[in-house]
Amino acid sequence: MTEVDRKRLCRRAAILKSLAHPSRLHIIELLETKPRCVGELTEAVGADITTVSKHLSVMKRVGLVRDEKHGTYSEYSLTCKCVTQLVDCIEESMAQTPYDVGCAVRQ
């Protein structure tokens, strides 16, 4: 296991971690349609705006989303279609390995 390999695995893990949350997946799906500002996403997700803002900053840090300022608004969008592909890959995996997740909602 070289240093390069270790870095690569860490980076993959960071990307996965930034996606591994129901609200964040929800946000990704919303952004697939079109760019949105934080307020819109907050309303759809149903959490505090500060929470959503932090979710977005995590995903921005790993490069999944990008933001563009328009006045007081921050418009977030996906950096590339490959994010959508990635999520679709999960969907396929799910189809083939069915199981039940104990999924408690924490607000």
Place this chain on the structure above:
Amino acid sequence: MTEVDRKRLCRRAAILKSLAHPSRLHIIELLETKPRCVGELTEAVGADITTVSKHLSVMKRVGLVRDEKHGTYSEYSLTCKCVTQLVDCIEESMAQTPYDVGCAVRQ
């Protein structure tokens, strides 16, 4: 956001979470070649065997891997090729959104 949607997002998140760790990604890569027992994986990953065993149980719970007992050995393998595809999708995403992850190793 229906109850079904919520469940779907939670399940996706659980799968992603079970992959979102450098050691677990390492394990997945090793299993892509061929099935392996816990000891082999432990040696490659370089962690405690109990840690690796727990990593495996997490991935087993969400259906990414499966185990088969042979005497005292537990042979783990990927449940389907789609796991490989999934990881490849991440690789593609990475190629297009370069950034640096602060990646501390914790043993």
Place this chain on the structure above:
DNA sequence: TATGTTGTTGGCAAAATGGCCAATAAACAG
């Protein structure tokens, strides 16, 4: 039966994560 090998589980402490509140920043409207 006694011993060794292989894995799993429980438990604990350290670290990371998630969510809300308070405070702040930045742009805009009056």
Place this chain on the structure above:
DNA sequence: CTGTTTATTGGCCATTTTGCCAACAACATA
């Protein structure tokens, strides 16, 4: 300038995750 809207950041606490040790279980072998 004042107040409003939109978003971000810091702080705090509860929860979750991680990783190791100790203990245990299951099988193999002498």
